[in-house]
Amino acid sequence: MSHDAAPLMGRRERKKQATRAALREAALRLAIRDGVENLTVERIADEADIALRTFFNYFSSKEEAVVATVSSAAEALIAEFRARPRTESVLRAFREAVLVILNESDDANRHYLAVVRLIHRTPSLVPQQLAVLAAQEKALAEAIRERVDAAEGSVYPAVCASAVLAALRIVVNQWLEPEREPSAALLGREVDLVIAELAAGLDRQRS
Amino acid sequence: MSHDAAPLMGRRERKKQATRAALREAALRLAIRDGVENLTVERIADEADIALRTFFNYFSSKEEAVVATVSSAAEALIAEFRARPRTESVLRAFREAVLVILNESDDANRHYLAVVRLIHRTPSLVPQQLAVLAAQEKALAEAIRERVDAAEGSVYPAVCASAVLAALRIVVNQWLEPEREPSAALLGREVDLVIAELAAGLDRQRS
DNA sequence: TGCATTGATGCGCGTCGTGCAAGTTTGATG
DNA sequence: CATCAAACTTGCACGACGCGCATCAATGCA
Structure with a gap:
């Protein structure tokens, strides 16, 4: 979506992103293979060839690393929502944004589905997922507030953001409930x- | 609301409830006094005069113990919702249930407000809170499903439950935002x- | 080239969370 | 009332966690 911008970040920042991505992917891969319960930070660090101590410079727990992918997906969704023309109503714009993301079917998308499946069979990850979603709720609420030009104190943006993300989460969960x-x-x-x-x-x- | 039913539980169950309540209240008290970050399970156990090991028979983390109060509050709310006459629509019944709970102003209520304040100034507890709410969402969704007699596969109950709880949470949070x-x-x-x-x-x- | 900033790493420590094996309390049974 | 099995509490031990701290290496800049 928006990577490898050449001189936007120096070597430093690029290496940081690479390290973060390596840890994120290693965590996801091992979690899927062995299950989150049989997973240690040390294994993740080894898999990514990063020092154990360095892991904690990026994530404060293995769960956070595993779930980090949904954060990226949510960010992409919100960015898409912001990009929709202002003539579209809130729910309309959100619907279009979701469909755009769904039809992209790139790596990020497959990773996202993998994480959701993993969470689906690992209830202990649900709090982490909700924490990530809650963080993104603020961003989405702000985007909604701008779109409808609501007042500062209005609760509409927050409520709408929360409801919409919850609805999406519920639909996705139900969608991969049976074997489909x-x-x-x-x-x-x-x-x-x-x-x-x-x-x-x-x-x-x-x- | 529905306590101390005499022979409903034997001494065994009563002691368990007492232990759980003692740990819950000790955790809340210490968390408010010292902050969640300066809080150890050992301190909680000592305060409640319970062995350290026993704490983990009831809660798997100190955060869970601290936040346990909101679980009780949510259960009371849902029970009230179920008790509303079936002639009331879903949102109407929920509104009435909330008002009933708010006007009770008993111990549980004050404890609940204390927890919400604590969470409000301790972002690290938000995931735990959301986890508890998510657990109660299922119960509320089932209550809603029965009320409207929806089909099994319908997403309405889940979406409505999630939206309604989120709305309540947002309103409460905004309500104690400034000094009121x-x-x-x-x-x-x-x-x-x-x-x-x-x-x-x-x-x-x-x- | 020299220098300041920032990230990576190793070390150590206190806490966490749990399996295990006792000891103790409770409720039920004869 | 005596006895017993189930359930609960507790202490012990151990691996994992999360982070502060000091140090080294890489980077960006003048």
Whole structure:
């Protein structure tokens, strides 16, 4: 998406990013292979050929390293959301952003799905995932606030951001609940449905 | 609300509850006094006069013990929600349940506010809080599903539960952002506003 | 080339979290 | 009431964790 900008960062910054990425990928690979419970920081550091102590300069726990991928995905999603034309409403823009991300199917995307699957079978990672999402909620809320030009004290941006991310998370989780093909089309339909619900309002009565 | 039922639990279960409560309250007290970072499991165990090893029979980390109070509060809220008459719509019933809980102002309530304040000034606890909320989301989603008699595969209950809990969390957080009186009335008004937004739908355009 | 900044690494220490094997309390049974 | 099994508490030990600190190496700049 936005990497290897030549003189944007010097050798220093590039090496940092490389180290971080190496640790992130090593953590994910080992976590998938052996399970998070049979995973030590030392193994991750060895796999990435980084000193044990250095690991903690980048991540404060192995869980953080494993889940770091979803942070990247969320950032990409929010960037896409910001890039949508201002004529689109909030939910519309979000829907389009999700579909764009889904149809990219590059490395980041596959890594993201791998992490989500891993989290799905490793409940102990859920807190970490939620922590990452919560951090991104702030960013998304700010983007929403700008889009609708809401007042400072309004709770709408925060609530909308939270609801929308939660809805996406729920749909994705349900989507990989049974054994399914990685049918992006089906997931896209589910996204449309849930966004329609958010738009229509969440109140209901016994039918 | 529903305690000390005489022969509902034998001495065994009662002692377990007492131990758990003692640890929970000791953890909260020390965390408020010294800050979560200057807090060790050993100190908590000593304060509650429980063996260090025994602590881990109840909680797997000090954070879990500190945040355990919000779990109780959420359970009480959901129980109240379930008790609302079925003629009330989902959001209406939730609003009433929140107001009932807010106006109780018993010990549990004060403890809950204390925990929220603590989390508010201790970002490292947010993941734990979200984990607890996520666990309760399932219960609330099930309650919502029963209320509206939704189908099994529907995402509405989960999305609604998540959105509603997130909205409540956001409102409470914003409510204790500046120095305010513990004015339950003001909080009640904010709850009404945010629930009205959820009911009206979350889509918006630049005005 | 010399120098200041910043990251990488090794070391040490206190804490964490848990398996294991006792000892103790509880509730049930005859 | 005596006895027993299940469940809970506790101490012990051990590996892993997370970080402060000092040191070395790499980088960017004048």
